[in-house]
Amino acid sequence: MHPPLAPALRGGGVTSHDWERSAVCRTTDPELWFPPPGDNGIRAIRICRRCPVRRACLDAALAEEGTAGADRRHGIRGGLTPTARAQTQPRQAARDRASTPTN
Ligand code: SF4
Numbered sequence: 001m002h003p004p005l006a007p008a009l010r011g012g013g014v015t016s017h018d019w020e021r022s023a024v025c026r027t028t029d030p031e032l033w034f035p036p037p038g039d040n041g042i043r044a045i046r047i048c049r050r051c052p053v054r055r056a057c058l059d060a061a062l063a064e065e066g067t068a069g070a071d072r073r074h075g076i077r078g079g080l081t082p083t084a085r086a087q088t089q090p091r092q093a094a095r096d097r098a099s100t101p102t103n
């Protein structure tokens with residue numbers, strides 16, 4: 001049986017991205033990215049902080065998860081927990097709107 005892949009590398013309908021080849025989580029224990037209740041995921045978060053593709057990973061997670069609440073998001077992605085990503089989404093959307101030129 002294969003261990004679960006870290007969130008950034010799960011595939012399953014998610015488009016494959018070039019940046020995934022540089023993901024630090026490719027060479028670590030995937031279980032770290034799915035901490036059990038009571039574990040804040042800090043070990044995975046610390047690894048994400050030194051990942052060279054963290055921004056791309058987080059952008060992909062936010063794009064894929066859309067407006068889902070924290071209960072519909074899974075695992076540590078881009079260095080953020082599901083709750084932190086749910087809180088980040090509205091700020092990211094506002095930044096995207098502000099940077100989109102209007103005609
Ligand atoms: S930021 Fe974290 S979850 Fe994303 S690719 Fe890097 S190590 Fe994996």
